[in-house]
Amino acid sequence: MHIVVFVKQVPGTDNVKMDPETGVMIRTGKDVIINPLDENALTEAIKIKNSRSDVKVTAISMGPPSAERALKEAIAMGADAGILVSGREFAGSDTIATGKALAAAVRKAGDVDLIICGERATDGETGQTAVMVANYLGIPGETYVSSIEVKDSSVIVKRTVERGFERVEIAYPVLVSVNKDINEIGMPTLKGKLKAKTVPIASYDASGLGIDSTEVGLNGSPTRVVKVFSPKLSRDTIMKRADGTTQPVEELMSFLISKECI
DSSP states (O other): OEEEEEOOEEESSSOOOBOTTTOOBOOOOSOEEEOHHHHHHHHHHHHHHHHOSSOEEEEEEESSGGGHHHHHHHHHHTOSEEEEEOOGGGTTOOHHHHHHHHHHHHHHTOSOSEEEEESOOTTTOOOOHHHHHHHHHTOOEEEEEEEEEEOSSEEEEEEEETTEEEEEEEESSEEEEEOGGGOOOOOOOHHHHHHHHHSOEEEEOTTTTTOOGGGSTTTTOSOOOOOOOOOOOOOOOOOOOOOSSSHHHHHHHHHHHHTTOO
C-alpha cells in the first residue's frame, strides 16, 4: 500500500508578508513551520503505516528549496520518502495551478492508493487544493474527514457534515482531506531524525514533471489577488453616565433599537 501526504510550509507567526504588486505571499522568511493540519494528515498516514506491514509513505511539498526541511521533518516523523516540487516557474500559483503540479508529482511517486492532506492551509485558508488534485488525477475526493479505516481494497471515512457525520466507503485510489479532530499530532523520533539525514529528497521543476511552465505560476493561474491590505480596526465609544434619571437607559434602548439589536 502506498500513501502520499502533502506537507506545506507556512508562516509560523501572524506576521504574514505579501507582495502588494503581485498579491503573492513572500515565503523567504525563516520563521516557517509545517501547516498544522498537514501534520494531522502525516500523523494519520504514519498511524496506518504502523498498523500494517505493507505501507510506504511518501511526503510531497511544493515550495522554494528551503521547503526540503519540511520533507526531512516528515521523514523524521515516519515517512519513507520525500518529493519536492520547486522552481521559479511555480511562484504565484493559485489552487488550480498548485493542484495541477501536485497531481503531476503524485504520478511521479508511482502507484498510489491513498492520498491524505490537511483540510486547508493557515496561509491561504481556501481548502481547495485537495479537491483540485483529486480532479486532475481523476479519483474520488472526500473532505472534512475525522477518521479513516483502511481495508484491503477500500477505505471507510467518517465525514463531518452540517447535521452530524456520515460514513463513506470508497475503493482505491482515493484522496481524503482531514480535519484536526482525526488525531493528536505526532512527534519526530530519534531514529527518524537519523534516517532523515540519509534519505535523499527527489526534486522536480515543471519540465521534470512534464508540465509546461505556462500552466503554473502566475501565468497558469486564472485567479488573482486583486488587493492586499491590513484592515483598520476602529471603535467609536459612546459613554452614558448614570445621573439619577432614566434618560441614559432610554438613550441606550433607542440606540439598540436603531441597530435592530432588540
